[in-house]
Amino acid sequence: xxxxxxxxxxxxxxxxxxxxxxxxxxxxxxxxxxxxxxxxxxxxxxxxxxxxxxxxxxxxxxxxxxxxxxxxxxxxxxxxxxxxxxxxxxxxxxxxxxxxxxxxxxxxxxxxxxxxxxxxxxxxxxxxxxxxxxxxxxxxx
Numbered sequence: 611x612x613x614x615x616x617x618x619x620x621x622x623x624x625x626x627x628x629x630x631x632x633x634x635x636x637x638x639x640x641x642x643x644x645x646x647x648x649x650x651x652x653x654x655x656x657x658x659x660x661x662x663x664x665x666x667x668x669x670x671x672x673x674x675x676x677x678x679x680x681x682x683x684x685x686x687x688x689x690x691x692x693x694x695x696x697x698x699x700x701x702x703x704x705x706x707x708x709x710x711x712x713x714x715x716x717x718x719x720x721x722x723x724x725x726x727x728x729x730x731x732x733x734x735x736x737x738x739x740x741x742x743x744x745x746x747x748x749x750x751x
Contacts, residue, residue, distance in 0.1 A: 632657035634736035640729045641721055651724035657717040661709040668706040668735040671719055675728025677701040679720040685713030
């Protein structure tokens with residue numbers, strides 16, 4: 611499906627100003643006719659986040675208004691992951707992967723079909739730093 615849709619950062623240009631910063635957690639947003647339009651006439655919005663090579667991230671998109679479609683572009687604008695339905699019978703989308711490069715990654719939050727719009731949530735679960743507490747040595751009495 612990546613070959614059928616025009617989703618490269620160089621193709622966005624001035625006509626696609628719908629670029630937002632995506633932070634860890636859940637973000638509420640919406641797609642409308644004012645957002646970008648892909649080559650299949652579906653609406654999309656771009657979201658950027660900083661990632662480090664080796665980070666495991668999960669991106670979820672949920673909407674009750676339309677069938678969601680997600681794509682992840684690497685820092686060079688190359689599509690490397692995509693998802694339509696996260697499970698059978700579900701129209702939400704999910705991408706889970708280990709980032710291969712450090713840099714600014716782009717999430718394409720898209721409607722699967724043309725002329726679909728409405729509210730959605732986009733979630734980015736970021737790696738957390740887990741600090742293992744040091745154990746104190748126990749001295750025999």
